[in-house]
Amino acid sequence: METDFTKSYYNEPMGLTHDISTIKQQYRELFELAHQRLLDLFAQLHANHHCTQCETPATSILEILHTDCGYQAWQKEVIITLDQTIGKQILESLEKIEQAKNVKGSCHQCGVCCSLASSEFSYETLQEKAQNGDYFAQQFTSVFLPYDSPEAAQAKFPEMVTEILDQADGPVYFYHCPYLSSDNKCTIYNDPRRPQICADYPETPLILMYKNCGYQPWKTEMMPTTLLAHATLELCQYYSQKILDALKAAQ
Ligand SMILES: [Zn+2]
Known part of the structure; x- marks a missing residue:
């Protein structure tokens, strides 16, 4: 069987893995x-x-x-x-x-999953997918905003962004949530505006995760x-x- 079955898991927004x-x-x-x-x-x-x-x-x-x-x-x-x-x-x-x-x-409130999300899709593409009924894209674009540039994301998270860029085999776009407070609290936590994807994070051990994320032991x-x-x-x-x-x- 020659099909590359591994491919499909890495194309979801935020789906890049820690060590592909x-x-x-x-x-x-x-x-x-x-x-x-x-x-x-x-x-x-x-x-x-x-x-x-x-x-x-x-x-x-x-x-x-x-x-x-x-x-x-x-x-x-x-x-x-x-x-x-x-x-x-x-x-x-x-x-x-x-x-x-x-x-x-458990969540240690490091805030990285809110401050650095990555996707192979540009913001425009995600918005288009959202309009076409893609559930994840709808949820994602309801809160996440793109960084102005990969460099802006890199300045904030040098190690992670470098790692993601090194391992990606195509373009990567970086996003952040504007509803995160300076002390890493979600300001819409009990608000209907908070998407289900945030409540579900990390949805699967396959997703990208900050190395000090409290869910790393579970992931591993x-x-x-x-x-x-x-x-x-x-x-x-x-x-x-x-x-x-x-x-x-x-x-
Ligand atoms: Zn027979």
Whole structure:
């Protein structure tokens, strides 16, 4: 499989990771693990099926089978198992990660997540996305304002901005929230203007996080589980679609 599954996680606003290359490597390893587990599952379910017409059993779950082949039931069972059993496991895993957030981590009110957000998208693009109904962009642009220049962001956060720029493979735009007080308090904390994305921060261990952020212990501990869950989800979507295609081609 040649698709670069890692790509999609780094394109969200504020989605740049602390150390992209390490995480990409970790993701690839866990992707292989998730893949092997699914292949084992396919093999296990294979034993439940047979075909009176096939001289040799179907070997690949993606095979285009002959009409009324007994192994189509295998393909269907795999789709259902991916959707229900594995899907449920992924959800449970993501719920555990979320539940651990305020156990393993806490906000130390450093204010960095409010003062330095980054995105591959310019303010104009984000506004456009917001107008087109993009939930994140709507929330983000409802409070965040762009820095006048990357240099202005760099002057305030030299280390982080340099790191982000070094690791980005395209343009990066920096933003800050004007509702942060000088003592790092949110001045719209109990106000309906405060977006849900702020309440949810950090939404996933995959996002960019200041190295002294109080959620770092959570991020570090939950990273492998998160990557494994995302890899499994990507693989389930891939296989479900490909098996459906094979089933359709057989009919
Ligand atoms: Zn057959």
